[in-house]
Amino acid sequence: xxxxxxxxxxxxxxxxxxxxxxxxxxxxxxxxxxxxxxxxxxxxxxxxxxxxxxxxxxxxxxxxxxxxxxxxxxxxxxxxxxxxxxxxxxxxxxxxxxxxxxxxxxxxxxxxxxxxxxxxxxxxxxxxxxxxxxxxxxxxxxxxxxxxxxxxxxxxxxxxxxxxxxxxxxxxxxxxxxxxxxxxxxxxxxxxxxxxxxxxxxxxxxxxxxxxxxxxxxxxxxxxxxxxxxxxxxxxxxxxxxxxxx
Ligand code: GLN
Numbered sequence: 001x002x003x004x005x006x007x008x009x010x011x012x013x014x015x016x017x018x019x020x021x022x023x024x025x026x027x028x029x030x031x032x033x034x035x036x037x038x039x040x041x042x043x044x045x046x047x048x049x050x051x052x053x054x055x056x057x058x059x060x061x062x063x064x065x066x067x068x069x070x071x072x073x074x075x076x077x078x079x080x081x082x083x084x085x086x087x088x089x090x091x092x093x094x095x096x097x098x099x100x101x102x103x104x105x106x107x108x109x110x111x112x113x114x115x116x117x118x119x120x121x122x123x124x125x126x127x128x129x130x131x132x133x134x135x136x137x138x139x140x141x142x143x144x145x146x147x148x149x150x151x152x153x154x155x156x157x158x159x160x161x162x163x164x165x166x167x168x169x170x171x172x173x174x175x176x177x178x179x180x181x182x183x184x185x186x187x188x189x190x191x192x193x194x195x196x197x198x199x200x201x202x203x204x205x206x207x208x209x210x211x212x213x214x215x216x217x218x219x220x221x222x223x224x225x226x227x228x229x230x231x232x233x234x235x236x237x238x239x240x241x242x243x244x245x246x
Contacts, residue, residue, distance in 0.1 A: 073195070
């Protein structure tokens with residue numbers, strides 16, 4: 001079992017480091033054929049238009065779509081979430097190519113520009129059930145997208161109050177009215193083999209989302225991956241680790 005990390009642009013190093021902290025080796029993916037050697041994939045945050053251009057240049061879209069269709073676990077964080085969405089609002093003129101598969105509409109820069117980036121403690125009940133730990137997770141939102149509507153097969157894992165200066169476009173009315181009365185917007189979802197977060201768990205010391213994703217590969221994260229951890233050795237893991245928020 002090996003985990004690929006799309007390494008065209010953005011925070012792929014940080015994801016590889018987070019996996020390393022769990023004793024798992026992340027394989028950097030830059031070419032379509034490299035996808036054949038991994039059983040799951042993380043698409044990092046970054047800038048989705050740039051990432052899409054690079055993916056197009058490397059002819060990665062057909063292989064990425066095939067990977068999703070095969071039912072292999074794929075986790076998109078931030079720009080990666082935009083990549084996985086069936087529909088994106090707020091795109092640059094001409095739009096950008098998406099992988100799709102995740103039945104939702106995402107707004108690319110819902111929370112505003114880079115300087116409106118923020119951190120927030122999120123309620124993450126499903127993560128707590130599966131991974132334990134504190135009831136909240138520190139969400140790092142960097143020019144973050146938000147999910148405006150989801151299909152019935154999509155499980156909402158976290159949401160956040162909509163900032164007072166924002167409104168959710170009424171054309172994209174939220175479907176799950178019980179959970180979202182218009183004051184909350186969705187920031188983490190799961191749909192079968194697909195996981196998506198609008199924030200950046202790889203920039204925190206809390207590895208519960210990574211561990212949760214590894215379990216989507218079937219079986220416990222430790223099974224089949226611990227050997228890779230042993231291979232890396234604790235010292236190597238420590239020395240190559242990147243600075244992260246505690
Ligand atoms: N909103 C950004 C985009 O459109 C994504 C930001 C991020 O990945 N941190 O690509």
